[in-house]
Amino acid sequence: MDLALQLLVNGIINGSHYALLGVGFGLIFGPTKITHFAFGPIFAVAAYVCWAAATKLGMPLAAAALVGIAASAAAGVLSYLWLYRPFERQGSSHLVVLIASLGLFITLENAIGIVFGTDTKVIADLSPDIFLWGPVVVTSIQLWQVAALALIAGLLAAFLRGSRHGKAIMAMTDNGEMAQIIGIDTVRVSILAFAAGSAVAAVPAVLILFKEGATPHMGFVAVFMAFVAVVVGGIGSFRGAIIGGYAVGIVENIGMWEIPTEWQSTIAFVVLFLILLFRPAGLFGRALR
Numbered sequence: 001m002d003l004a005l006q007l008l009v010n011g012i013i014n015g016s017h018y019a020l021l022g023v024g025f026g027l028i029f030g031p032t033k034i035t036h037f038a039f040g041p042i043f044a045v046a047a048y049v050c051w052a053a054a055t056k057l058g059m060p061l062a063a064a065a066l067v068g069i070a071a072s073a074a075a076g077v078l079s080y081l082w083l084y085r086p087f088e089r090q091g092s093s094h095l096v097v098l099i100a101s102l103g104l105f106i107t108l109e110n111a112i113g114i115v116f117g118t119d120t121k122v123i124a125d126l127s128p129d130i131f132l133w134g135p136v137v138v139t140s141i142q143l144w145q146v147a148a149l150a151l152i153a154g155l156l157a158a159f160l161r162g163s164r165h166g167k168a169i170m171a172m173t174d175n176g177e178m179a180q181i182i183g184i185d186t187v188r189v190s191i192l193a194f195a196a197g198s199a200v201a202a203v204p205a206v207l208i209l210f211k212e213g214a215t216p217h218m219g220f221v222a223v224f225m226a227f228v229a230v231v232v233g234g235i236g237s238f239r240g241a242i243i244g245g246y247a248v249g250i251v252e253n254i255g256m257w258e259i260p261t262e263w264q265s266t267i268a269f270v271v272l273f274l275i276l277l278f279r280p281a282g283l284f285g286r287a288l289r
Helices: 002-032 039-055 061-090 094-116 140-162 164-174 176-181 186-211 218-233 238-255 261-278
Strands: 130-133 136-139
Touching: 002 039, 002 061, 002 136, 002 140, 002 164, 002 186, 002 218, 002 238, 039 061, 039 094, 039 186, 039 218, 061 094, 061 186, 094 218, 130 140, 136 140, 140 164, 140 186, 140 238, 164 176, 164 186, 176 186, 186 218, 218 238, 218 261, 238 261
Parallel strands: none
Antiparallel strands: 130 136
16 A cells, blocks of 8 residues: 555656646647657757756756756747748648658757767756655655646646737637637747747756756657647647646556556556547547647
8 A cells, every 4th residue: 555655646746747748748739730849859958958057057956947948948939930930831731840840859869969968967966855754755856846837837827818828829729720810920829839838848857857867868758748648638728738647647657566667658658549549639638620
């Protein structure tokens, strides 16, 4: 029972991480319909810039984290303006854009390795607090992961429902053609979506840096789990992305009770397969228009 409780808590913590990734990915894919696989290395950019700001420039961790988040947001906007927007103007197919995104993924991932090296980057003097709650062990960074989701989800909900730009994002997510017809500047909203989605994804990237360190390939797992969370929860549903992230995180960790650790990623594949088989639109999604 103690092991099951610990695995459940770990699932909630990992689910918070996956949910943030799903929300970030969904913020981009929902209004733009761009399968932004370069989301992965842009996620990694936040961790590496934060590491450089903290270790090379001596900035406080909070300030370094903000610099990393800003760098990720800027990288996301540049990826849209320099890569995806030209394809949009030419009316390129989604397949062409997908291939371009994969090319950008490979280019950025290798560029990170060239610039920063392939070793794991850690912040040496960072030592998280450890808390014992009965049989459950958690660290302060794990608590930050859960708190970050709660804070960002609340702020994002208020932004999407209460602001003009947030309502424009939701309108494009629901029907991009109709949003353009009624006068919404879809290019400006797409830029905002890439900035916001990349910034949201940068938060779990920074926390992974604090928790485990940064590697050039950390973006692959990030974009995969973000995609799974969005598909499981339902494309176009931000609430679904959060629930999808928690579902994958909890099932993945509870499954480790009887399944070896190296099979953990396989569990996510199984969850994705079952959802696509029985609910192709996801738990809370709608069919794309």
